[in-house]
Amino acid sequence: MKNSLKLGTTRTLVTLGVLGIFLSVGCVKKEGTSSSVGSDLASSNEILIGEYGSMTGSESTFGVSTHKGILMAIDEVNKAGGVKGKKIQLKNYDDQGQASEAVTVVTKLITQDKVSLILGEVASSRSIAAGAVAQQYKIPMVSPSSTNPRVTQVGDNVFRVCFIDPFQGSVMARFAINNLKLKKAAVFRDIKADYSVGLANFFVDEYKKMGGEIVADVSYASGDMDFKSQLTSIKSKNPDVLFIPGYYTEVGLIARQARELGLKAVLLGGDGWDSEKLTEIGGEAIVGGYFSNHYSHEDKSPVVQNFVAQFKARYGDVPSGLAAQGYDAAMVAIDAMKRSSDLSPKSFRDALAQTKNFQGVTGMITINEERNAVK
Numbered sequence: 001m002k003n004s005l006k007l008g009t010t011r012t013l014v015t016l017g018v019l020g021i022f023l024s025v026g027c028v029k030k031e032g033t034s035s036s037v038g039s040d041l042a043s044s045n046e047i048l049i050g051e052y053g054s055m056t057g058s059e060s061t062f063g064v065s066t067h068k069g070i071l072m073a074i075d076e077v078n079k080a081g082g083v084k085g086k087k088i089q090l091k092n093y094d095d096q097g098q099a100s101e102a103v104t105v106v107t108k109l110i111t112q113d114k115v116s117l118i119l120g121e122v123a124s125s126r127s128i129a130a131g132a133v134a135q136q137y138k139i140p141m142v143s144p145s146s147t148n149p150r151v152t153q154v155g156d157n158v159f160r161v162c163f164i165d166p167f168q169g170s171v172m173a174r175f176a177i178n179n180l181k182l183k184k185a186a187v188f189r190d191i192k193a194d195y196s197v198g199l200a201n202f203f204v205d206e207y208k209k210m211g212g213e214i215v216a217d218v219s220y221a222s223g224d225m226d227f228k229s230q231l232t233s234i235k236s237k238n239p240d241v242l243f244i245p246g247y248y249t250e251v252g253l254i255a256r257q258a259r260e261l262g263l264k265a266v267l268l269g270g271d272g273w274d275s276e277k278l279t280e281i282g283g284e285a286i287v288g289g290y291f292s293n294h295y296s297h298e299d300k301s302p303v304v305q306n307f308v309a310q311f312k313a314r315y316g317d318v319p320s321g322l323a324a325q326g327y328d329a330a331m332v333a334i335d336a337m338k339r340s341s342d343l344s345p346k347s348f349r350d351a352l353a354q355t356k357n358f359q360g361v362t363g364m365i366t367i368n369e370e371r372n373a374v375k
Contacts, residue, residue: 046089050109052120057097058249061275062122069326102126124148124195131158140349144329152371159371169202182240186216190246199245247272252281259285294321295362307361328360
């Protein structure tokens with residue numbers, strides 16, 4: 001995606017070149033496999049793939065938005081004739097935003113439903129937990145939006161189509177210092193989320209390298225509602241920046257409580273902020289904050305605008321980055337199926353690993369040797 005700078009009364013979008021990342025301000029068992037896994041699909045008229053995500057729970061907009069993007073991609077492919085003369089069928093399960101439930105439903109997708117490929121998850125902790133199951137049974141899994149480096153380190157059957165936290169964290173640190181000219185930062189991380197802990201570490205490392213000072217580094221836990229004690233401590237350090245690499249539910253509450261306490265630091269975050277619920281929860285307190293994201297619906301690229309138009313016509317709302325990543329994950333997976341030598345999970349895995357220069361909504365995608373997306 002090309003570089004752009006747009007200013008408005010309620011939203012600022014800044015593209016920082018490399019990999020087309022957008023910074024937005026909101027207004028608002030032992031390893032092995034059974035021979036029966038996926039074995040009945042080649043003789044049917046359908047290819048069954050699985051999806052798991054947080055359709056309910058505190059991060060439900062992540063799962064719902066991703067699911068919408070995946071459905072749109074599958075319907076588009078099926079209308080065009082499917083894959084190798086077969087239609088794609090999707091089996092979806094709600095993991096309720098819990099890592100233990102993600103393990104349960106992915107095990108069910110593989111051993112009972114006998115899917116040949118899995119799409120999910122958004123949250124890194126759940127992808128890491130369920131990815132171990134996919135690796136055990138040698139079923140390829142493609143995460144749309146899990147950014148922690150450990151996700152694909154689970155094994156050679158786990159892929160993703162998004163950028164990763166070392167990149168995201170360093171971009172936000174550079175943005176704070178180079179663009180905002182702010183050199184005193186506090187970090188407020190979710191100690192229960194692999195995503196948040198990892199992203200915080202990468203931000204801190206880059207921020208310090210660039211001469212910035214970390215004046216406070218404190219934590220909360222997913223599900224907390226009262227953050228005033230930690231925020232009071234942070235305020236006493238008088239930071240220019242408060243980096244909150246969490247998910248939107250807690251971030252919105254943190255923003256409100258920070259402003260109630262008179263904390264004036266600029267709020268920064270990662271792609272976990274990307275939900276329409278952020279401004280509902282945070283209200284005016286979140287205005288003026290920035291977060292890194294996978295795409296912008298305001299990008300003038302024909303690929304992006306075509307996706308936005310189709311999504312709005314189908315669902316009546318503007319697609320989030322999670323929806324775009326869900327769409328891209330499904331399309332990259334289906335492209336690999338089309339290129340595979342047969343309809344086995346192994347062939348799908350091998351084709352995924354060979355993905356090069358796939359034009360997605362979120363950028364041109366190539367899968368590298370670590371099964372991460374290079375854009």
